[in-house]
Amino acid sequence: MNGLMQEHGLRISGLIEFAARYHGDTEIVSRRVEGDLHRTTYAGVNSRAKRLARALDALGLQAGERLGSLAWNGYRHFELYYGVSGSGRVLHTLNPRLHPDQIAWIIQHAGDRALAFDMTFAPIIQAVASRCPAVEHWIALCEAGAITPELRQAVPGVLSYEDLLAGQDDHYVWPEIDENAASSLCYTSGTTGDPKGVLYSHRSTVLHAYASALPDVMNLSARDCVLPVVPMFHVNAWGIPYAAALVGCKLVLPGPALDGASLFASMDAEAVTFAAGVPTIWLGLLGQMQREGRKPAALRSVLIGGAAAPAAMISAFQDGFGVEVRHAWGMTEMSPLGTVCTLKNKHLGLGPEQRMAVQVKQGRPLFGVDLRVVDGQGRDLPWDGASMGDLQVRGPWILRDYYRSGQPSPLRDGWFPTGDVVTVDPDGYVQIVDRTKDVIKSGGEWISSIEIENIAMAHPAVAMAACIAMPDAKWDERPLLVVVTKPQTEVSREELLAFYEGKVAKWWVPDDVRFIDAIPLGATGKIQKNKLRQQLLAAQC
Template identity: 45%
Template sequence: MMAYDLTLQAVLERALRLYSKKEIISRDFSGIFRYTYGDFYKRTLRLANVLQDLGITKGDRVGTLAWNNHRHLELYFAIPISGAVLHTLNLRLGPEQLVYIINHAEDKVIFVDKDLLPLLQSIRDQLPTVEQIIVMSDTLEIPPCGLANPLSYEALLAGARETFSYPDLSEWDPAAMCYTTATTGSPKGVVYTHRALVLHCLAACLPDCLNLHEADRVLPFVPMFHVNAWGIPFACTWLGATQVFPGARPQAEDICRLIEDHKVTLAAGVPTIWMATYPLWESGKYDPSSLREIVNGGSAASVSMIRNYREKLGVPILHAYGMTETTPVVLVSRPKSTMENLSLEEKYQLSAKQGLLVPGLEMKVVGEDGREIPWDGKTMGELLLRGPWIAKEYYKDPVRSQDSFTEGWLRTGDIVTVDSEGYVGIADRSKDLIKSGGEWISSLDLENTIMDHPAVLEAAVIAIPHPKWDERPLACVVLKQDYEGLVEAQDILDFLRGKAPKLWIPDQVEFIEAIPRTSVGKFYKAALRARFAEAASALQTSEAPLRAKA
C-alpha cells in the first residue's frame, strides 16, 4: 500500500475540487454572510500566508477566541495546514482559567472576535508568550480597545498572497488542541494529530454514526471552541455539506430562525438549547420540518424530551457520547435493524442510551475489582477506551496522565452499563455516582425519570452524606414556569414511586430557579453540593432516610 499521510490538507483540497460552488452561511455581526467553498479556500490560503508572515512556524500554538462563524472555520484549516497547532479557547471560562490555558499551551498569536476583546484585554498583561493579537470583524476597522498594536483580520487577508506552498506534513503532526473544562483543578490539554482528525471524520460520516451527507445543511450549535464542535466542521468541509454557523451569542430564537430560513437538515448541540427551542417550535412560531435529525451530546437527553420532539415535532433526537480526550465521538445510539419490532416506548428508552461503539474503536467496562462486567444492562463499571482518535496522554501533564491512561487504555471516569446488544448507558460520572447502603444509585437515571414529570423543566440529583447509609440522593428541581408554586416536593416523590427502586427515591427535593452549569452546558454538581451542604449536615443526625418536606 502507498505510504500516504492522512492530513487536513487533503480535506481542504477536496472541498475546493468537488464542491467549490457549495455554500457556507454565517450569522455575522452585521447580518447573514454567505460565500462558497471556492471563496473559503482562497481566504484560507491567504490566512495561511498571514500566519507565515507573522513568524508562525511548525508546532507553534495559535489561539482562537471566537464564536461559531466562517472566520473560525478558516482558522480551523489555515492553522493546521501551515504546520501550526489550532488551539481553541473556551470563551466561557473565567479569566484565571483562560490565563492558565494560554500560558500552559504557550500560544504565540491569538485571533479574537471583536465582541470578545474586553475578555482578552482584561488578561493581556498576564500572557507573556503571546506576541500578537488579531481582531476578527466584518469590517477592516478595529474597535477601540486597550490592546497594544492589534491587527485587523480582514485587512491582513486583503493584503495577503492567494497562493500557498504547503509545508511537509506528517499525519502524526499535531493539528489542534483543546483543554478539558475542569470543575476542580486546572484544565488538562489534549492534542489532536492530523491522523486522528481525519480518521474521526471518516467515522463521523458513517451511516450508523452521525450519517452526514453532501446534501445536508448542518448547523453546529455545539461550540467550535470545545472539542472541534464534535468534529462536524471538518467532516462537513470534506463532504461539501452546506454549513450554517450561528455566530455571536446565539439565542433560542436565532437558532429556530436559522433552521427555518436556511432549511437546516441536521443540527447538533447540548440538551439546554433543545429545551429552549422546543416551546418556540411547539407554539408554531417557527417551522422545524426541514430537520431530519438533531444530534444531542454533552449531557443526556431525557426520554420525555426525546418523546416530545419525535411525537409533537416529528424530529428524531440522536444521542451521541464523547469526551475532549476522544476527539470526541465514541458512542451513537441508533437502533439495529433487528429491533424493528420493539415497542415505541422501548425505542425511546433505547434512544436515551449513549449507544453503540463507533467502528474503529475498542472499549471495555470494568468493575471495582478491575474485571470486566457482564453485559446485562444492570451491572455498573467504568468505561475504558482505546483507538486511533483516543488521546494517549495529557499535554505536559505526566502526573494526571498516569492516573487517566492505563496500559494503553483511557479511563473515562464514566460509570456505565452495557446491555446484551452492546448499547452503553451512562449511569454517572464516577465522582457523581451515589452509594447508599452498599448499593449504587445512578443520578442520571433519577434525573431523567424526574424530568418525565410534566411540571419539571430540569432536575439534577446529588449525593449528600448520611451517617447510616453513607450517602443519600437529594433532587434539585427546576419547574416549568406555569407550574411554579403549584407542585410540592411530595408530588415529585409520589411520581417516582413505582418508576425507581425504593432505595433510589430521594430524601429531599429542593426547588431552585436554575441548575448551575459548566462552560459547555453540563450540570455543575459541585456547585450544588456546596450550596446544599447545610441539608447534608441536617441528615447527619438522621438514622433513616428522610422523606421530602414541601
C-alpha cells in the same frame, strides 16, 4: 509482504482542498457578531485559509507553534481551522465561558504565540493580555475600523484579521505535513483540578471525520445542510467542521445567536437537515417549535450529547415533530465521539416504551473505538445490561497523554479510563449510570443520579433537574432532587416524589426536593453538581 498501495498522509488541508474542488460552490452561511448574515463557499474558505497561512508565515509563526482562538461559530473561525492547522501550526480553541483567570492560565500553559478573537470577547482579551507575555500577536477577527480605542489601548499592536488577509494572495501550496503531527489543541473543562490539554493529530482528526459522517453516526452527505449548535470551541464542534468538508455539505454557523427563536429561524430559512448540541440548548429550540406549532421545515434529525438526553426530550422531538434523535457520548480526550445511539432493525418493531429504553442509552461504539467495562480490580465485567463498572476506551483518536502534564500517562494497560460508570448490553449499547464523581452510594449500593434526573424531566412542570448526593448519618449518602420549574407551573415536593412510584426501586427515590431559580451550568452547558452541592450545603449552615 506489504501491499502495493500509494502512501498519502491524512491531513486536514486535504479536507478543505477536496471540498473546494468538488463542492466549491456549496455555501457556508454565518450569523456574524456584527449581526448580519454572511455567505461564502468552500472555494472561498479555501482561498482565504491559504491567505491566512501566508499571513502567519509573514508573522513568523513556525510549524508546531500554537495560535489560540476565542471565537463563535462563524466563517472566520472556520478559516482558522484550515489556515492554521493546514499550514502546520496548531489551532488552540479556547472556551470563552471560562473565568478569565482560567483562560489566562490555559493560554500560558499552551504556549500560544498568537491569539485570534471575535470582538464579542474583547473584554476578556483586555483582562488577560497583560498576563500572557508569550502571546506576540493579538488578532481581532474583524475589519480594522471595528477595533475600539479601549482595545488598542489595552492591547498595543492589536492586528485586524481582515487587514492581515488583504495583504496576502492565495498562491499557496499546503505543506506535506506528517499525518501524526499535531493539528489542534483543546482543554478539558477542569472540573477536577486544572484543565488538561488534549493534543490532536492530523491523522486522528481525519479518521474521526470519516467515522462521524457514517450512516449510523451523523449520517452526513453532500445533500445535507448542517447546523452545529455545539460551539467550535467545544472539542472542535464535535468534529463537524471537518466532517462537513469531508462530505461537502452546506454548513450554517449560528454565531452567538443560540436562543430558540434564532436557531429556529436559521434552520427554517437555510433548510437545515441536521443539527447537533447539548440538551440545555434543545430546550430553547423545543419551546420555539411548540410556540410555532411546527418544526423547521427541512429538519430531519438532531444529535444530542454533552449530557444525558431525557426521554421526555427525545419523545418531544420524535413524537411531537417527527425529528429523529440520536443520543451520543464522548469526551474531549476522544476527539470527542465514542458512541451514538442509532437503532438496529430489530429495535424498529418494538413498542414505544421498549424502543425508548434503547434510545435513552448513549449508544454503541463507532468503528475505531474499542471499549471495556471493569470492576474495581480491573477485571472485565459481562455485557449483560446490568453489571455496572468503570468504562475504559482505546482507539486511533483517543488520548495517549495529556499535553505538558508532567504526569505519567493516564492509560491503564493501554486503555483510557473515562471516569464513567456504565452498563453495556449484549448488543454493545452503553448506558452511562453516572460519572464516577457523581454516583450516589447509599448503604453500599449505587444510585444513578442520571436516571433520577431523567424521570424528573418527564414531569410536565419540570424545566431542569439535578440529582446530587447529600451526606446521611445512616446510609452515608442519599439522593436529593433539585428542580427548576417551568414558568406558570406549580408542583409540590410530595407530587414529585410520588412521580417515582413504580419507576425505580423505593430506596432510589430521593429523600427530598429543593426548588431553586436556576441550576449552575459549566462552560459547556453541563450541570455543575459540585457547585450546586456547595450552594445547598452553605444554605443549610
